[in-house]
Structure formats: C-alpha cells, structure tokens
Amino acid sequence: xxxxxxLMKGNEAIAHAAIRCGCDGYFGYPITPQSEVMETLMEVxxxxxxxxxxxxxxxxxxxxxxxxxxxxxxxxxxxxxSSPGVSLMQEGISYLAGAELPALIVNVMRGxxxxxxxxxxxxxxxxTTKGGGHGDYxxxxxxxxxxxxxxxxxxxxxxxxxxxxxxxxxxADGVIGQMMEKVVLPDYKPRRTDEEVEKQCPxxxxxxxxxxxxxxxxxxxxxxxxxxxxxxxxxxKYKTIEENEVRYEExxxxxxxYLLVAFGCSARICQKACEMARAEGIKLGLLRPITLWPxxxxxxxxxxxxxxxxxxxxxxxxQMVEDVRLAVNGKVPVxxxxxxxxxxxxxxxxxxxxxxxxx
Amino acid sequence: MKEEIIIAGFGGQGVLSMGKILAYxxxxxxxxxxxxxxxxxxxxxxxxNVTVILSDEKISSPILxxxxxxxxxxxxxLDKFEKTVKPGGTLIYDPYxxxxxxxxxxxxxxxxxxxxxxxxxxxxxSFNMILLGGFLKIRPIVELENVLKGLKKTLPERHHxxxxxxxxxxxxxxxxxx
Amino acid sequence: xxxxxxxxxxxxxxxxxDIMNDNPMHYCPGCSHGVVHKLIAEVIEEMGLVEDTxxxxxxxxxxxxxxxxxxxxxxxxxxxxxALATAIKRLRPNKLVFTYQGDGDLAAIGTAxxxxxxxxxxxxxxxxxxxxxxxxxxxxxxxxxxxGMKTATCPYGRDVKLNGYPLKITNQLKDLEGTRYVTRQSxxxxxxxxxxxxxxxxxxxxxxxxKGGANVVEVVSTCSSGWKLTxxxxxxxxxxxxxxxxxxxxxxxxxxxx
Numbered sequence: 001x002x003x004x005x006x007l008m009k010g011n012e013a014i015a016h017a018a019i020r021c022g023c024d025g026y027f028g029y030p031i032t033p034q035s036e037v038m039e040t041l042m043e044v045x046x047x048x049x050x051x052x053x054x055x056x057x058x059x060x061x062x063x064x065x066x067x068x069x070x071x072x073x074x075x076x077x078x079x080x081x082s083s084p085g086v087s088l089m090q091e092g093i094s095y096l097a098g099a100e101l102p103a104l105i106v107n108v109m110r111g112x113x114x115x116x117x118x119x120x121x122x123x124x125x126x127x128t129t130k131g132g133g134h135g136d137y138x139x140x141x142x143x144x145x146x147x148x149x150x151x152x153x154x155x156x157x158x159x160x161x162x163x164x165x166x167x168x169x170x171x172a173d174g175v176i177g178q179m180m181e182k183v184v185l186p187d188y189k190p191r192r193t194d195e196e197v198e199k200q201c202p203x204x205x206x207x208x209x210x211x212x213x214x215x216x217x218x219x220x221x222x223x224x225x226x227x228x229x230x231x232x233x234x235x236x237k238y239k240t241i242e243e244n245e246v247r248y249e250e251x252x253x254x255x256x257x258y259l260l261v262a263f264g265c266s267a268r269i270c271q272k273a274c275e276m277a278r279a280e281g282i283k284l285g286l287l288r289p290i291t292l293w294p295x296x297x298x299x300x301x302x303x304x305x306x307x308x309x310x311x312x313x314x315x316x317x318x319q320m321v322e323d324v325r326l327a328v329n330g331k332v333p334v335x336x337x338x339x340x341x342x343x344x345x346x347x348x349x350x351x352x353x354x355x356x357x358x359x
Numbered sequence: 360m361k362e363e364i365i366i367a368g369f370g371g372q373g374v375l376s377m378g379k380i381l382a383y384x385x386x387x388x389x390x391x392x393x394x395x396x397x398x399x400x401x402x403x404x405x406x407x408n409v410t411v412i413l414s415d416e417k418i419s420s421p422i423l424x425x426x427x428x429x430x431x432x433x434x435x436x437l438d439k440f441e442k443t444v445k446p447g448g449t450l451i452y453d454p455y456x457x458x459x460x461x462x463x464x465x466x467x468x469x470x471x472x473x474x475x476x477x478x479x480x481x482x483x484x485s486f487n488m489i490l491l492g493g494f495l496k497i498r499p500i501v502e503l504e505n506v507l508k509g510l511k512k513t514l515p516e517r518h519h520x521x522x523x524x525x526x527x528x529x530x531x532x533x534x535x536x537x
Numbered sequence: 538x539x540x541x542x543x544x545x546x547x548x549x550x551x552x553x554x555d556i557m558n559d560n561p562m563h564y565c566p567g568c569s570h571g572v573v574h575k576l577i578a579e580v581i582e583e584m585g586l587v588e589d590t591x592x593x594x595x596x597x598x599x600x601x602x603x604x605x606x607x608x609x610x611x612x613x614x615x616x617x618x619x620a621l622a623t624a625i626k627r628l629r630p631n632k633l634v635f636t637y638q639g640d641g642d643l644a645a646i647g648t649a650x651x652x653x654x655x656x657x658x659x660x661x662x663x664x665x666x667x668x669x670x671x672x673x674x675x676x677x678x679x680x681x682x683x684x685g686m687k688t689a690t691c692p693y694g695r696d697v698k699l700n701g702y703p704l705k706i707t708n709q710l711k712d713l714e715g716t717r718y719v720t721r722q723s724x725x726x727x728x729x730x731x732x733x734x735x736x737x738x739x740x741x742x743x744x745x746x747x748k749g750g751a752n753v754v755e756v757v758s759t760c761s762s763g764w765k766l767t768x769x770x771x772x773x774x775x776x777x778x779x780x781x782x783x784x785x786x787x788x789x790x791x792x793x794x795x
Contacts, residue, residue: 007386007394007512025628033398053627058653062620065613065650069621072611073591075628095614118399179421180382180394194629205609205625207589207632216603218594218612265421272420346424 006183010150010176013183014080014106015040017154018052022189023104024075025053027066029085032118033174034108037080050191060085064092064105071101071167072217074197074204076158080106082174083124084115087132093167094133098219100234102161104154105139106170108177111315111342119342120174122264125319128171129293136231138238140168140245141292143263147181149290155186162200164241171292173315175265175344247290248299252278256285258358259303260350261324262313263289270313273350284354292320300327309333309358313350316340333358360390360415362500363423367408367440368432373487376513377430378409381491383509384501385413395421406435413500428498430490434458451494451536469497471536477528484521485528492532503529554578556587556607563601565672567768569758570599572724573637573666576734578606580741581633590633591625593618595647597639598672616647619654622661626744633744635662640681641671644706651706655751658715662740663751665707668758669779676763680704683782688763703782707755711788717750718743719788723757723780725772736787743792750791757783 008016015037018026028038038056046052053070057063063079070077081089086107096103107128111121126132128141140160142153150172157168198206208214221227249267252274253259262270267288277284287303289296303310309332312321321336328334337353339345364381368374375396382394395410410426412418429440431452437459444450446465454460455474473489495501501509506529510522542548557578564570581590587608594602596615603610613621618636626634643651643665654661670688671677677690683703685694695703711719718740722733733756740752757779759771766774787793 005386007383007392025624027624053624055623055627057620058649061617062650062653065617065620066624068613068617069593069611069624070628072621073625073629077624077628091614092617099612174398175395175421178396178398180379180392181418181421182386182392205591205611206629207591208607208609209588214603214607214609216610216612218603218610220600220612269420269422272423275419344422346422347420348424 004184006185007180008147008183009036009178009180010144010147010172011036011108011178012040013147013151013185014154014170015044016185017151018078019044019046019050020186020188021155021158022050022076022191023052023078023154023158024191025055025070025077026079027055027057027063027070027077028079029057029060029063029081031082031085033110033120033177034080034082034106036177037106052191060088061092064089067103067105068092068096068099068101071096071103072099072205074201074206076192078104078106080108082108082110083112083121086124086127090127090133093139094135094137095219096167097133097137097139097234098135099217100165101167101217102158102165103167104157104161104170105167106172109171109173111340117342118174120265120344121315121342122173122266123316123319123340124171125292125314125316128169129295129323137234138166138241138293140164140166140241141171142168143171143290143292144176145264145267145288147176147179147183150176151183151185155189160245164237165203166237166241171264173264242294245291246294246296246298248296249288249290251286251288253285253287253303255283256306257283257308258285258354259307259310260284260286260313260354261289261300261310261320262286263292263320265344266313266315269345269347270350272347273354276347277351277354280351282354289320295323295327297323297327300324301329304328304331307332309335311354311358312336313345313353314338315344360413360500362413362428362498363426364411364428364430365408365423365426365440365443366411366430367406367436370405370407372407372432373484374407374432375409377487377491378411379513380506380509381411381413381501383512384506387505387508387512388501390414390501391416391418393418393421406433408436428494430494432490437461449497451490451497453490467497469493469536471532473532476531476535480528480531482524482528485525488525488528489532489535492529493536494532495529496533496536554582556582558605558607560604562605564598565762567759567761567771568598569666569668569724569756572730573664573733573756574602574605576730576737577635577637577664580734580738581608584633584738584741586633586741586745589631590635591629593621593625593634593636595636595638595642596673597642599637599639599666600673602637616642616645617650618642619647619650619659619661619663623654623657623659626659626661630660633741635664635741635744637664638666639672640665640667640669640679644680644704648706652710652713655710655753656713656715658717658750660744660749661751662737662744663753664737665753665755666758667755667783668760668763669703670760670763672760672763676760680706683778686778705783707753707788710753715751716753716789717748717791718752720753720790721755721757721783721785721788723775723785725759725775755783757785
C-alpha cells in the first residue's frame, strides 16, 4: 500500500487506523464530538474486508463491557466516546485493568462537569491519569496533537496494551477529533489468526484446549492476601511502564527561558504562542507530554534546572499542573493557564499569560 | 507562504463545505492544511464558522486570534471577525443582509454580491463557490486546476456532474468581486 | 457386591461430568445452583464442546461458577454478562457462549444488557436463576421477589406500593423478535431436572446451528438460606408460592412454531 496523503477529521482517522491495524472489534455508542468514529466504520463496513466486528451498543456501559468480553478472548478490541460516556465506562475500565486485559478506549473530550457542553476540553486529565474508576490502577494514556497522531496512536496504543496486558486510552479533545488535516494512514496489517491470538495471549478465554488448564478471566479475589499480591504485581508492571514508555516532544526548548507544558490541542496552540513570543524576543519553549501516564516527570525535572518558570496550559481548571509541580518539586514557579467549559484559548492569550504569570 | 482564513456566516450557507473545498485544493497543491470548524448542533439558521490554514510549512495552531483573510456572510460574523483581520489583511463580504458596513481602513475590503449572482445564475447551491472564486481572485493561493481537483475529492461521485456548474460559479466570483 | 466390584468401570451407573472438578462448592445445602451447574457441564460434555465453550459468570452467588466447571470463563461486572457474551460470540462465532445470571444481575442492574442482547438476537444462551432474592449479599429484595415475601430490605414483605411488582422479565423477553427460545423450568424434582437439562441442551444447540436468535432458560430456584427454610420446605414453598407467579413451561419456541 503506497503512502497516500488524505484529508480527514481526527475521528475519521481513528476509524481508518483501527481497520488498518488489524482491529478485531469496535463497540460504541454515539456521542458528540466523536460520533464520526462509528459513523466512518459503519460506512466503510470493514467486516466485509477484514472481518472486523462493528457494533452499536445500547449504552456506553454496554460498549465497555463488550470490549471486556472481546478483550478477554484475546481479540484486539476498542471503543470510543466523549467525556460523559467515558464517565459511564469507568466501572468497566477498572475491571479491564483488574483483569489485566489489553484494550483501547478513545476519549474525545468535551467540557464538563455533567452533561456540560459539546465543545473541546481537557478536563478529563484527572479521570484518565489518576484513576476514574475504583482501585489502584493505571491506564496507558496517549495524547494526540494532530490528525496524523490520531491515526498513528491507534496501532501504538494496541501494541502497548498487548505488551503490558493493560488497557490503553487515547485522550483526544474536540479540536483534534473535529479538525481536518493531512494524514498518511498506516499500512494494512491483517487481523491475527486464531492461532496467532492463542500464541500471543495464552491467558485468553478462547475455549479450553484439553492440553491446558482452563483460563478464567476475572478481577475478583476474595482472599485479601492474594489480592494484595495481585496489586503488587500490577504496581510492578506500572513501574516497568513508567521506566520504558514515557513519550514527549520538545519544541523550541534548547534556549528556552520559559517553558510551556501542554498536551493535545493545547500544545498546538502553545506552539503558535511560542512563535509569537519569540517574535517579541521572549525565549519561550514547549514541552508536550505525549504519554500523560506515564508522565514525563524526569525531563520536566531537568528543565526545572534550566528555565526560569513554567506554565501548564490546559483546557481545564488546573489538572496536569499538579504533575508538573510534583516533577519540578518547588525549584521554579509553575503556574497554570486554562479556559473552561468548552472555550478554547487563542495563541495571544497564552503569550499574555506568560507575560503576566511568569515574567 | 501561509494563509490563515476564517469563513463565517449562517449554517446552511455552505461555510464548512467551502472551507473543505479550499482545504482540499491546498492539499492538491501540496500545501499543509488544517480545517477547524466551530462545530455544534447548529444547522440552518445558526452561525457557523471554519478556520482554514494553508501553509508551505507544518501548521502549529489550528485555532487563531487573527487572520490574513476573513470571508464574511452575515452581520453577526462581520461584527465578530472584522477586528480580527491582521493589518494589511483582507476582508471579503457579501453585502446581502449587511446593515453596518465594515469600517477599517488598515485592511483591504472587498465586496462580492454572491447572493445576487447565484440567484441570477439560478444556482443557489453555487453561492459558496462564487465566494471562493472571489477569494481566489484576490488571494490566488491555489490554482483553479487544484480547486477543481479538490471539488472532485469533496463531492461524492454521484454529484460529479455538478462540477462544470461549480467551475462556472468560481469564474463568476472572480469576475464580480470588487 | 463387593467394594472392588462396585468401583469397576463396567459397573459404573453414574458419574459426574469430567469438567466438574472436585472443588467443594460454596453453595448452601439445598441450593439449586449445584444442580444447574452439573446440567450445564453434562450438556457441554455430551455435545463435545468442552474446547469450544466460553462461559460468562455474573455477580451474585454464582460468581464462582468458574471454580467448579473446568471450561474457559469470563467473570462479568454486575449485570453486564450479556454485553460480554455479545462481543465474545460476535468475535468468535464458532464458540458456544452462555451467561449464567441471577435475578438481581439479569433483571435489575442488567436489564438493559439483557433486553438488548436478546433483542439483537445474539446467538447466546442465558441461564437465568430466579430465586426471588439476593443470596450473595445476604438476602435482600430482588426484582423478582414476590408480593408479600420477606427479605432483608422488605422485612415486612414486599409491598407493591412501595417496591413495585415482581418483574416477570422472561415474559417480556419472549415477546422480543430477537429471542428464539425462552423457557421457564425448575430443578426441585428428578423429573424437573430432566426437563431443565433438555431445555439447556436445546438452548445450547440453538446457539451452535448458525441460525441466530437468543435463548433464555429461566430456572425458578430456591434459596434456603435467604428464605430461611429447610431445603425441603423451600422446595414446597417454591411450588406453592413461586410457581403461580412464575408458571413453568416454554414461553416461546420459534422452531416448534415453524
């Protein structure tokens, strides 16, 4: 398949990338601003070409549990939704983490709390990185900042999910979901055969071969001493992920005196703010966490030795800023700039915030 | 080259699709492009706008506070976006339904009677193509040939017979813009 | 007959299914779960589907069904078993996929999943244990608790003004276009056990013939602990009080009507 450049929305890119990376099943429920994901899949009808299952569930509760059902059989399955729908999924996400199932959840964030607005937001950072569901668990969280990354991160998220037997989430926002950009879709990768699935996932409930013990996928363990051991195993896994899977991008950071930290669409807007600030002689750089968990703590700690101050720029009331402050550990001032409830800041607002909050 | 454009008007005027055709045209010309709609439940009657950026280089923010060009189709949008045009930039508007004319003197203001023209042509659906033609006359950032390619990409195959009409509308826009 | 004769294979008159393991069951004496478990295991073995079955357990007393039958299992969140089963069957259409659910799981918290999986005509079997009470959590009111029946959360008996009516959910499921076979059985007598086994067999066979359609086997059951009755009295109470509310028999069998 030659590299064909196309123009599409981030949501559409998610759908096309899912088909191309050999996804076995998508289960979803419509919600703005991400409905194009399932709409695209239903239009393309991948079941005719690749055999991928696409199903509109009766609720987000059901779709995340369909994901659980499919993931437990070793299949590559996913769902997508937006903030209120992802809140409904939290129980299922906790179960996925507790049963150590690889799966992909896409959240195209909109403003909350409650029914909120349909406009872009990043106010589900806490929900995504700190839990959201019950219990001590982590999601591998990728934050795309372009339509190209929407496409690229589907395959990456599945790879990481299967590598660590852990659910992964793509935390996007209404801007990245709704915007159209150039995108080169990943090459077609065939779906794994049942034999390949069994080899990759010997733990999966695929029908018990008499040559092995029966596989039971569960998060339940009534004996607390065993449950503690399970938790310790999860924590060890999370530590490995923290050591190996941190991803970030540094933009105009080399000579930066002030540092913006921003993810997703905010990082794009911040990039423009950096260009504008530099035109005025302010040496402004941008650090963009690509993985929100594991968080790029170490690199931010290093910048705390180089820059005068940092500004965490987020479409929320101040969520990621807490992780930036933990990383900086008091070495330099860390401020927050955000807009709320679906309002998106413009680049000049950020330049002004740098001037008023950092300088 | 980099052109930052806002197109704003009523929903149903073809604002988003005009932006889409422009974005596709840019793609055909080998440009980097972004198309960012102010999305919402608004259909016909509500306000709609879209930010389109065409650039030789990678585009940073898809959301802007000022624009090289504003294409304005109603009074609310004129009130909102006239002040966001960069000094020396371009404002194109259709006077149909405009009660308060733009007043800035540090920008280039062009009027295009696209509504009248499309009624005259008996091609109401070509309204946005007339505007696009006008825009391309003033800001020739993509070649007509690539616009036609872009049209082909955005229109479903069953509507490809409408391309000649759209081409005529583009040319009409180029003629009538003042 | 001497002991050594009795245990000779040729003198074997009954044995439990191989996939029923020797783990001591946590179910209370007199509980219907053990019998239904055994029937499921027998049918799976008799159909030769041990390697091709994926079961889904509920939240409730039967959450640990996976400890007793050695097939592959998925443990679902409360009420969500039909959603899991939907995905499993769609992703692995050649497998026998069944859920095992209680009344709270299926008819309260999981009502939406139950109805929609059935309405989509998923080729799955739902084994529904209806004993009119929440056993696992200590005997609280279930959606199927009958009027006047005492539980921990309706200690003076279910008052329909306060709690609404017992939900006869299989009656609704039979009316869905997606269901193929809906039946209501029991396991308090040998004859009833045989009928239930036939029903489970039919439901499982329906799942595997590629024709589609959801299959529901409700088993009206006892809960000696929750009902605070001896097993014998519980069976009698069930016959006298539950059966009039939940009459036994096939509610719909679309193959029979053809």
